[in-house]
Amino acid sequence: MTQDTSLRFREFKMPDVGEGLTEAEILKWYVQPGDTVTDGQVVCEVETAKAAVELPIPYDGVVHELRFEEGTTVDVGTSIITIDVAPGSGDAPAAPAAEVPAAQAPVAEPPAAEEAEPKGRTPVLVGYGVAETSTKRRARKGTSPVPEQAAAAAAIQSEMNGHGVAPGAARPLAKPPVRKLAKDLGIDLATVTPTGPDGVITREDVHAAAAPAPAPAPVLAEPAVAAQPAPEPVAAGARETRIPIKGVRKATAAAMVGSAFTAPHVTEFITLDVTRTVKLVDELKADKNMAGLRVNPLLLIAKALLVAIKRNPGVNAAWDEAAQEIVQKHYVNLGIAAATPRGLIVPNIKDAHDKTLPELAQALGELVSTAREGKTTPAAMQGGTVTITNVGVFGVDTGxxxxxxGESAILAVGAIKLQPWVHKGKVKPRQVTTLALSFDHRLVDGELGSKVLADVAAILEQPKRLITWA
Structure with a gap:
């Protein structure tokens, strides 16, 4: 009796891991066909327009098919992996035509001898076939390569042989773009140590083989912004390099263009003496109530902005164009702009207005650590109301x-530098910085914006106002 294959095979579709996302790029597969998986096991990492997210599978079973290669952008709702929840109970069905990319459309299966699968699984790089072995494998229904794919596979095999790998030897696994990079840099893939899943050579492996490891990045004075990755080596003779616009970079560009041409921006500046704030930071670092917490000028700047918003609540609002309403927010989700290897992200501290200074320090530390590790979730970047961007970590005065x-204001913090300053009628060396506040002029007029910026500056000049104004 033939089992109903619709009950045996489960299709796991690309979920909407954020709110309203329409697509995601498959960054890395953690499983391959033939692997056993359990409910809740992470099978892949995907990058949305907001963040990189690991996806767990909701089934127990054996991986039957990976529908897309790493690096492919897939629409939400499209099947990306098939799981056999009852392995060994019959032949696998052909993949549904609607779920398979055009380049992988099913063709007639050629007659072949039915032979058992070998016990050891040869690592497979999805979409590039299996390295030659002495044991024949049964062709999978619905996935026989079309002539173009067969030609591509032959070309890849030829290229692999061209890298000095003798026939019958174990051939290095790598994607075509990685092979091209190795060829451009004059690197023999057979000499590269792979670090990818199942022994796959990555671009980073090729770069590591081509150049010595980069020196450790310097520790920034203000750790609220992660260091940018070093640029990739440029092939000799190349006059330009093209980098695909996708993921976080693509989303950031769209958001910035939309914001710049939708909200009329006004930016105001103020230069101030923050010597007392710097001294308070040093005192707080020695305070037992702040032990183990991240204490730096950014913490007090964030607290100063929250107090200024409390004194001037009209700045914390949003413009609803569809409803033709101004939405006044009675909470502050404080965004902190962070530069990460994937691009600029702005996670926010939920209900920052309700947090004590130690609680704010803890939340800020967790936000920074998570961003640096690339673990920021889409939810952490949604619902922000006001943002701080700390350009001072790069030695910049302001911007x-x-x-x-969707937000009403953003505060840029410049570098804190020792400068000559008139203090109590005399020129003295003082810690000085410049703040810049941009705001949506539909929501915030010049008077309100000026009051907010002046209040932040007044608190940082006289930190005791954190007590008297709070």
Whole structure:
């Protein structure tokens, strides 16, 4: 009796891991066909327009098919992996035509001898076939390569042989773009140590073989922003390099363009003496109530902004164009702009207005650590109301920041430098910085914006106002 294959095979579709996301790029597969998986096991990492997210499988069973290669952008709702929840109970069905990319459309299966699968699984790089072995494998229904794919596979095999791998020897596994990179850099893939899943050679492996490891990045004075990755080596003779616009970079660009041409920006500046704030930071570092917490000027700047918003609540609002309403927010989700290897992200501290200074320090530390590790979730970047961007970590005095989409204001913090300053009628060396506040002029007029910026500056000049104004 033939088992109903619709009950045996489960299709796991690309979920919407954020709110309203339409697509995601498959960054890495952690499983391959033939692997056993359990409910809740992470099978792949995907990058949305907001963050990188690991996806767990909701089934127990054996991986039957990976529908897309790493690096492919897939629409939400499209099947990306098939799981056999009852292995060994019959032949696998052909993949549904609607779920398979055009380049992988099913063709007639050629007659072949039915032979058992070998006990050891040869590592497979999805979409590139299996390295030659002495044991024949049964062709999978619905996945026989079309002539173009067969030709591509032959070309890849030829290229592999061209890298000095003798026939019958174990051939290095790598994607075509990685092979091209190795060829451009003059690297023999057979000499590269792979670090990818199942022994796959990655771009990073090729770069590591081509150049010595980079020196450790310097520790920034203000750790609220992660260091940018070093640029990739440029092939000799190359006059330009093209980098695909996708993921976080693509989403950031769209948001910035939308914000710049939707919200009329106004930016105001103020230069101030923050010597007392710097001294308070040193005192707080020695306070037992702040032990183990991240204490730096950014913490007090964030607290100063929250107090300024409390004194001027009209700045914390949003413009609803569809409803033709101004939405006044009675909470503050404080965004902190962070530069990560994937691009600029702005996670926010939920209900920052309700947090004590130690609680704010803990939340800020967790936000920074998570961003640096690339573990920021889409939920952490949604619902922000006001943002701080700390350009001072790069030695920049200030800038004219663009509003985070849907928010009313953004505060740019410049570098804190020892400068000559008139203090109590005399010129003395003092710790000085410049702040810049950009705001949506539909929501915030010049008077309100000026009051907010002046209040932040007044608190940082006289930190005791954190007590008297709070």
């Amino acid at each position: 004219t920041p663009i509003l985070n989409s």
